Amino acid sequence: MPWPRRKSHDYGRVLPTHRWQGLGRRQRFWRAFKPWLALGALLLLWPLLDAALVEPPAALSGAPERVTGPFTRCGTGNSANCVVDGDTLRIGTRRIRLIGIDAPELHAPACPAEAAQAESATEALLALVRQGPFDMAGPLGDPRDKYGRELRVLTRVKPDGTVQSLGADLLATGTVRRYLGGLRGGWC
Numbered sequence: 001m002p003w004p005r006r007k008s009h010d011y012g013r014v015l016p017t018h019r020w021q022g023l024g025r026r027q028r029f030w031r032a033f034k035p036w037l038a039l040g041a042l043l044l045l046w047p048l049l050d051a052a053l054v055e056p057p058a059a060l061s062g063a064p065e066r067v068t069g070p071f072t073r074c075g076t077g078n079s080a081n082c083v084v085d086g087d088t089l090r091i092g093t094r095r096i097r098l099i100g101i102d103a104p105e106l107h108a109p110a111c112p113a114e115a116a117q118a119e120s121a122t123e124a125l126l127a128l129v130r131q132g133p134f135d136m137a138g139p140l141g142d143p144r145d146k147y148g149r150e151l152r153v154l155t156r157v158k159p160d161g162t163v164q165s166l167g168a169d170l171l172a173t174g175t176v177r178r179y180l181g182g183l184r185g186g187w188c
Helices: 025-054 112-129 166-173
Strands: 065-067 081-085 088-091 094-098 134-137 150-157 163-165
Touching: 081 112, 094 166, 112 166, 150 166, 163 166
Parallel strands: 094 150
Antiparallel strands: 065 134, 081 088, 088 094, 134 150, 150 163
8 A cells, every 4th residue: 555654663553544634734834835836936947047048158159150241031032141031041051040939930831820920020030130240159069950950049249249139139029939949839
């Protein structure tokens, strides 16, 4: 019998009929309070965990690579640098996926609303990369997604010295959403 566990000195004693019986007040309190304490700690730490998962710390990322040159939309011009969709770039023969965001699918939308959102996200990314040179860095080990795209964070140092994250700017426009891996919801 898995519960309650009997000890040799318990034989002959009437055992409690409920799991809370036989426990002291302090034990009952902590047994009931532990799940709520864990939930509260998770909610308090979530903003810190969220930011840490999107951009790799400088110590864990490779050397940034400077990207210059004109960008167009893929398929509309003869450029080595182009924007595929709202979260993917092509630089030469390399395909780059931005870490931490998910954009609607441009090439196989599930509904007209997703197609319109994908156009907006693609134009927003195109406008950001056309603003000038930016740095591209990724976690150590050259990680790739399941489609073989390199996973990178795009940043730009502004003239006033502040660092602009292109992924954060796309999130601020509302055309993309945060993505930390796993299942993605629909856009319809």
